[in-house]
Amino acid sequence: MLEVKHLVVNYRGLMAVDNISFCLLPGEIVGIIGPNGAGKSTLLRAILGLIPLEKGIVQFHSRTLSGQLKQVAYIPQRAQIDWDYPITVENVAMMARIRHTGLFCSYSRQSKLIVKNALERVGMWELKHRPIGELSGGQQQRVFLAQALAQEADLFLFDEPFVGVDKKTEAMLFEVFDELKSEGKILLVVGHELRETMREYDRFLLINKTLIADGTRQEVITATNIQKAYGDNVIFLQGNAKND
Ligand code: ADP
Ligand code: MG
Numbered sequence: 001m002l003e004v005k006h007l008v009v010n011y012r013g014l015m016a017v018d019n020i021s022f023c024l025l026p027g028e029i030v031g032i033i034g035p036n037g038a039g040k041s042t043l044l045r046a047i048l049g050l051i052p053l054e055k056g057i058v059q060f061h062s063r064t065l066s067g068q069l070k071q072v073a074y075i076p077q078r079a080q081i082d083w084d085y086p087i088t089v090e091n092v093a094m095m096a097r098i099r100h101t102g103l104f105c106s107y108s109r110q111s112k113l114i115v116k117n118a119l120e121r122v123g124m125w126e127l128k129h130r131p132i133g134e135l136s137g138g139q140q141q142r143v144f145l146a147q148a149l150a151q152e153a154d155l156f157l158f159d160e161p162f163v164g165v166d167k168k169t170e171a172m173l174f175e176v177f178d179e180l181k182s183e184g185k186i187l188l189v190v191g192h193e194l195r196e197t198m199r200e201y202d203r204f205l206l207i208n209k210t211l212i213a214d215g216t217r218q219e220v221i222t223a224t225n226i227q228k229a230y231g232d233n234v235i236f237l238q239g240n241a242k243n244d
Contacts, residue, residue: 001025002047002065002155002186007056009039009046016042018209019055026154026184029177031191031201033220035230038208040190041077044157047188048074060155073148077159077190078140083133089143090128093119096151111150118146122172138169145176156180158189174200 002024009017016039024030032040045051047058049066058065065072073096096118097111119125122142132140141161148156162170177187177200189201198204204220206213208229213220 001061002188003057003059003062004047005057005059007043007046007058008054009042009051010054011042015209017046020207020211021056022205022211022214024186024188026186027181028202029181029187029189029200030203030205031189031198032205032207033191033229034207034212038229040207041159043207044074044159044188044190047157048072065155070151071154072157073151073153073155074157075141075144075148075159075161078137078164080159083140085133087132088128089119089124089130089132089135090115092132092143093146093150096147096149114152115146115150118149119143121149121176122146136166137164138166141165141169142172145173149176154185156185156187158187160190162191 004023005021007017007020008015018039020043032043034040042051046053046056047065048069049058060068060071093115094111097115116125119128122145124139124142124146127135127139132143135143141164145161148158161173165173177189180187181202191198191201198217198221201217203214203216205211206220206225206229212229213222213225
């Protein structure tokens with residue numbers, strides 16, 4: 001179980017996460033939704049201990065999460081990654097094994113096999129020698145998914161994994177999410193828009209600095225909650241109608 005209690009993050013006076021608490025259980029796929037700048041990425045990074053907390057604690061199986069990061073796979077927003085870094089598909093996935101083998105030890109045969117299986121699972125083994133920067137958005141996201149799988153973590157944090165990916169990758173991500181769920185893993189996924197794929201999630205956290213609602217899709221996606229989170233700017237709810 002992941003327990004987040006009274007999390008507060010303050011960027012030099014700007015309150016980004018304001019007293020957020022929730023608990024996640026094994027086998028749950030939970031979506032974090034909320035407008036741009038709501039603090040979704042900050043919340044994930046705070047859970048991981050990548051930014052200092054002003055207040056709050058994060059525990060996994062009743063112990064501080066920061067002491068057991070081997071159990072956590074984090075897939076950041078694609079925009080946060082340096083795509084010019086000259087690294088191959090295979091080595092991106094291999095990075096997941098560093099925590100298992102240590103930085104200066106060579107990868108074990110077992111690690112190599114785990115990475116091969118993960119890349120095959122997402123259909124990227126054939127492109128293993130390609131530099132990551134040469135791939136399409138969807139292919140890159142699948143490589144990061146393989147990296148997460150190769151880590152053999154128990155908790156998965158995805159930040160907007162569906163942005164800039166093709167339909168095939170989207171379907172593959174949900175397939176893998178379902179498998180991880182059935183293995184009792186916990187998945188926390190930042191979504192970027194309110195749309196039909198929402199039915200894939202068990203539960204939603206709607207945030208805008210504070211936690212506005214926590215529950216099933218029916219409980220969370222109500223006119224009142226959406227108004228609270230997005231204000232009057234709710235073009236998302238009209239599907240793809242945009243502004244025309
Ligand atoms: P979201 O992921 O929901 O779009 P973020 O967590 O990226 O939101 O940002 C939340 C707020 O914190 C925004 O107002 C953003 O400008 C601010 N912020 C994000 N990262 C930093 C940072 N490193 N330093 C200062 N302010 C930041
Ligand atoms: Mg973000």
